[in-house]
Amino acid sequence: MEKKERVFLISVGDGRMKRWEMIQSLEELANLTRTAGGEVVESFIQIRDKLNPSLLIGRGKAEELGKLAREFGVDLLIFDTELSGVQIRNIEMVTGVRVIDRTTLILDIFAKHARTKEAKLQVEMAQLEYRLPRLTGKGTELSRLGGGIGTRGPGEKKLEMDRRRIKERMAVLKKELKRIELSKQVQRKQRRDFYKICTVGYTNAGKSSLVNALTRGNLLTADYLFSTLDSNTSILFLPPNHKVLISDTVGFLRRLPHSLIASFRATLAEVLEADLLIHVVDATESDIEIKMNTVEGVLKEIGAEAKPRVLVFNKLDRLFVEEKIRLSERYPDALFVSAKDGTGIDELKKYLRTYFFEREMIKSPALKR
Numbered sequence: 001m002e003k004k005e006r007v008f009l010i011s012v013g014d015g016r017m018k019r020w021e022m023i024q025s026l027e028e029l030a031n032l033t034r035t036a037g038g039e040v041v042e043s044f045i046q047i048r049d050k051l052n053p054s055l056l057i058g059r060g061k062a063e064e065l066g067k068l069a070r071e072f073g074v075d076l077l078i079f080d081t082e083l084s085g086v087q088i089r090n091i092e093m094v095t096g097v098r099v100i101d102r103t104t105l106i107l108d109i110f111a112k113h114a115r116t117k118e119a120k121l122q123v124e125m126a127q128l129e130y131r132l133p134r135l136t137g138k139g140t141e142l143s144r145l146g147g148g149i150g151t152r153g154p155g156e157k158k159l160e161m162d163r164r165r166i167k168e169r170m171a172v173l174k175k176e177l178k179r180i181e182l183s184k185q186v187q188r189k190q191r192r193d194f195y196k197i198c199t200v201g202y203t204n205a206g207k208s209s210l211v212n213a214l215t216r217g218n219l220l221t222a223d224y225l226f227s228t229l230d231s232n233t234s235i236l237f238l239p240p241n242h243k244v245l246i247s248d249t250v251g252f253l254r255r256l257p258h259s260l261i262a263s264f265r266a267t268l269a270e271v272l273e274a275d276l277l278i279h280v281v282d283a284t285e286s287d288i289e290i291k292m293n294t295v296e297g298v299l300k301e302i303g304a305e306a307k308p309r310v311l312v313f314n315k316l317d318r319l320f321v322e323e324k325i326r327l328s329e330r331y332p333d334a335l336f337v338s339a340k341d342g343t344g345i346d347e348l349k350k351y352l353r354t355y356f357f358e359r360e361m362i363k364s365p366a367l368k369r
């Protein structure tokens, strides 16, 4: 196993973001860092009235960080804010330590987890799009290809750093993605006779686990962020004799990089195609509302805000009774399940059957299978 990179996390605010928000975001960044294979040594929060445009933090602070990093054997600084190419270079120069930002970290995890050809192409596209405006044009970035978090492309391929070649590569990727999308459209046409359901939700909410529980399938589930990057579609049998299709999707996260959302549009097409969305929420988390709002925000961004949806609180097996009561008062229409031990799964199936078949029978005689 390769040695874990030792990391400092740094959150810099100008007072607009509340301190507790910064802390929550940092906790998430720590989770992301571990998912990418790093070890968080320490986290720092800095609030400044005015951010230094070339260095973000003050020069004195940056020098101090560099000194601490050397003391603790830290090889990487990860900033919770998006940094410009110039800022990255300047902070590296003053601290003497490699620097990446939240977006690069997320892209790195996506690169690591991409399995299908489509996901790999989409991730590579997002990475190149992110890098292009950050090249400083002196070829200095080449020295950054030593390896480690933030330097990986899909399939562990080293990322190409030359501007002209990036553009050429992006043109190729665009064509290939278009081709895959067309063939998927054909596939989707073949499925138009079925009702379609799609899971959406924050990363690690248990979307894949829920689809597995419903279909007795074996999609990859894991206790790390972004284990699913492709939309897998399975058949869901609803007793006594109905069939619908259910797709699992990539998870959402606060401040998901825009280039990623754009690149994953094809994957997210399943969301737009669906007749009903299952919004899966990890009910045991502390900041449920923020996460639910984030999911709503991304749905809006991809044009799916009007899709009908059912709210499903997952991980009931680990939920305190008081919390369940609070949530069911606040969200009276929500269902509670445990994808792990199967509690509530039959009720969810019943709900889906009623939603698609029993109501529809009255409404429209043109029944889908």
Ligand SMILES: Nc1nc2c(ncn2[C@@H]2O[C@H](COP(=O)(O)OP(=O)(O)OP(=O)(O)O)[C@@H](O)[C@H]2O)c(=O)[nH]1
Residues within 6 Å of the ligand: 201, 202, 203, 204, 205, 206, 207, 208, 209, 210, 220, 221, 222, 223, 224, 225, 226, 227, 228, 229, 249, 250, 251, 252, 314, 315, 316, 317, 318, 337, 338, 339, 340, 341
């Ligand atoms: N205790 C408990 N754990 C669960 C339950 N459902 C899922 N998990 C765990 O939660 C973690 C995430 O589950 P996934 O199904 O991979 O979550 P996901 O939403 O598909 O995550 P991404 O694809 O990474 O966005 C795994 O470790 C699961 O074992 C549940 O009902 N109870």
Ligand SMILES: [Mg+2]
Residues within 6 Å of the ligand: 207, 208, 209, 220, 221, 227, 228, 248, 249
């Ligand atoms: Mg998943």
